[in-house]
Amino acid sequence: MKKVLFLLLCVMGSLLYGAGTELNPQMVQQTAEYINAICMQNLTILEDIAQSPEAGAGNWQGIKKQIQDAPDRIPGVWFYVLEDGNYYSLQRDFTNLNLKNREYFEPLFAGKTIMGHPIYSRSTGKKSAVMAVPITVDGKVKGAMGLSIYLDDFHHQISENTQPGEDLTWFVVDAKGLTMLDMDADYIFMNTFEDAPESMQNSIREALQKDRGSIEYDLGEVQRKGYFHKIPDMDWWLIVANKSQNEKTQTRLEISLGTVVDQLQSSLEEIAQKALAVVETKNDWTGEMPTREVMQSLLRENPMVVDVAFIDSKGIMRYIEPPEYQNAEGTNIMGQAHISKLFQKQQPILSEAFFCEEGFLAASMIFPLKNKENELQGAISLLLRPELIIGQILKKIEVPKDVELVVMEPGGRLLFDDDAKEIGRLLFEDPLYSDYESLLKLGRTMQQNWSGKGDYIFESRGGEQKTLKTASWDSTDIFGTRWRVLVAKANP
Numbered sequence: 001m002k003k004v005l006f007l008l009l010c011v012m013g014s015l016l017y018g019a020g021t022e023l024n025p026q027m028v029q030q031t032a033e034y035i036n037a038i039c040m041q042n043l044t045i046l047e048d049i050a051q052s053p054e055a056g057a058g059n060w061q062g063i064k065k066q067i068q069d070a071p072d073r074i075p076g077v078w079f080y081v082l083e084d085g086n087y088y089s090l091q092r093d094f095t096n097l098n099l100k101n102r103e104y105f106e107p108l109f110a111g112k113t114i115m116g117h118p119i120y121s122r123s124t125g126k127k128s129a130v131m132a133v134p135i136t137v138d139g140k141v142k143g144a145m146g147l148s149i150y151l152d153d154f155h156h157q158i159s160e161n162t163q164p165g166e167d168l169t170w171f172v173v174d175a176k177g178l179t180m181l182d183m184d185a186d187y188i189f190m191n192t193f194e195d196a197p198e199s200m201q202n203s204i205r206e207a208l209q210k211d212r213g214s215i216e217y218d219l220g221e222v223q224r225k226g227y228f229h230k231i232p233d234m235d236w237w238l239i240v241a242n243k244s245q246n247e248k249t250q251t252r253l254e255i256s257l258g259t260v261v262d263q264l265q266s267s268l269e270e271i272a273q274k275a276l277a278v279v280e281t282k283n284d285w286t287g288e289m290p291t292r293e294v295m296q297s298l299l300r301e302n303p304m305v306v307d308v309a310f311i312d313s314k315g316i317m318r319y320i321e322p323p324e325y326q327n328a329e330g331t332n333i334m335g336q337a338h339i340s341k342l343f344q345k346q347q348p349i350l351s352e353a354f355f356c357e358e359g360f361l362a363a364s365m366i367f368p369l370k371n372k373e374n375e376l377q378g379a380i381s382l383l384l385r386p387e388l389i390i391g392q393i394l395k396k397i398e399v400p401k402d403v404e405l406v407v408m409e410p411g412g413r414l415l416f417d418d419d420a421k422e423i424g425r426l427l428f429e430d431p432l433y434s435d436y437e438s439l440l441k442l443g444r445t446m447q448q449n450w451s452g453k454g455d456y457i458f459e460s461r462g463g464e465q466k467t468l469k470t471a472s473w474d475s476t477d478i479f480g481t482r483w484r485v486l487v488a489k490a491n492p
Contacts, residue, residue, distance in 0.1 A: 023168060023242055025212065025227045031162055032229040032238045035172065038074060038157070039116070040233055043131050045070045046145040050135045055080070058143060060088045075153040076128060079146045083109065086327070096357065101323035108132050109141045115234050118178055118189060119148055122306045122322070123358050125388040127151045127188045129180055151188050155181045167243055169224070173204060175235040186395065208237055215239055255399045257472050257487045263393045264407070264485060265476040267304070272348070272478060274301040275367055275382060285310070285369050285377045288319060295321040298382065304392065306362065306383040313378050315339055328357070342366045342379055350481035353386065353413050353424075360385055361415065361424040365478070386415040387423055404469070406486040410447045415483060442471065446484050450475045460490065467491070
């Protein structure tokens with residue numbers, strides 16, 4: 001089977017859509033088979049490992065080596081999950097996270113193979129499709145091997161190998177109408193049965209009743225015609241259609257300091273306002289289930305929030321949502337500076353950034369909780385990942401190659417940088433910056449001033465050559481916590 005898959009992938013690695021080539025059903029079928037081959041190849045890797053002695057014995061180090069040695073692994077999270085829902089991943093070893101409340105968990109441990117279950121990770125901002133197989137020992141499921149495929153990476157791989165061109169559009173939907181892949185990655189996880197125009201909804205519902213055929217639908221004034229084909233081994237359908245001549249490419253905003261600052265301020269204010277609207281209407285935080293319901297509503301209202309924690313008056317995290325983070329329930333965090341500050345001032349705060357247990361830079365937006373007598377009952381903490389909030393804003397903004405964006409706390413902690421390796425570094429302490437006096441001088445000026453301009457010398461993007469850059473900065477402010485937003489341009 002591996003040989004057959006390898007040969008098919010080699011054949012499909014050539015261009016499927018050449019410039020000016022007329023769209024036809026055979027091309028769509030080939031693309032569907034190509035997508036299927038990649039998924040099945042990685043499923044075979046999982047199956048082989050699940051049948052190994054190491055998996056049967058629950059030997060994570062032995063399992064991990066097999067994953068590392070597997071050829072042609074698709075980007076994603078490769079994991080081994082235990083019967084209690086705790087799991088190990090190739091990236092982190094034991095994660096201290098729990099999957100037991102995932103929708104696919106119960107069927108998986110009942111012996112069912114999982115094929116492309118949609119998952120959104122709040123901690124990484126990644127949209128994924130889970131492939132998983134049970135590990136069976138003496139007729140009983142003792143664990144499972146899984147892969148959470150990064151759909152953004154997968155869609156790029158398909159586009160690069162098929163090169164559909166500007167006159168075509170393509171997307172993949174599952175049996176529930178959820179968009180699993182799309183030529184425009186922003187549409188991944190859009191539900192076509194709910195969010196698409198009526199003509200498109202009706203056409204897709206009809207297409208999902210068949211394995212292949214032609215399709216036609218309207219998007220307002222835009223008409224599209226094409227073909228669909230079911231992905232052979234999965235409940236996914238590929239649709240490829242011609243774009244009409246009157247379609248226009250969506251324009252993106254040009255980057256400016258004011259645009260970025262305004263949108264970042266609005267994003268933070270929106271999170272705060274939605275949270276305040278929820279917590280200020282409740283004055284009894286003594287029941288677990290009612291409290292969890294409020295926490296779950298906060299997650300629904302705030303897609304950019306990683307998790308929500310209820311902290312009691314003693315500083316103990318009593319409840320955490322979503323469920324995969326509940327291993328940390330019962331942890332006393334009163335010693336953390338932002339928690340002590342909240343209980344002292346009893347006012348909402350946005351903490352300084354810190355590295356959380358999941359390994360990324362985070363900040364907590366925290367709200368005091370009071371009863372009818374205005375007595376403090378605890379706090380609600382919303383964990384944010386600044387990198388994802390800023391990244392979401394940049395999807396709507398065109399950033400020229402010679403322009404860089406940096407977001408920094410006044411204390412020098414980098415919350416965002418075009419170079420992801422710099423996120424989390426401390427400007428005034430990290431050796432990377434110690435030889436750049438003009439940069440440090442600018443940083444000290446930014447500490448003291450809400451806005452301003454200046455020049456500095458630092459490495460060019462993607463290289464080690466020193467470059468003079470002209471910068472301007474402005475600030476956001478939420479609950480007295482300020483972020484400096486800097487836009488810099490390399491001088492020619």
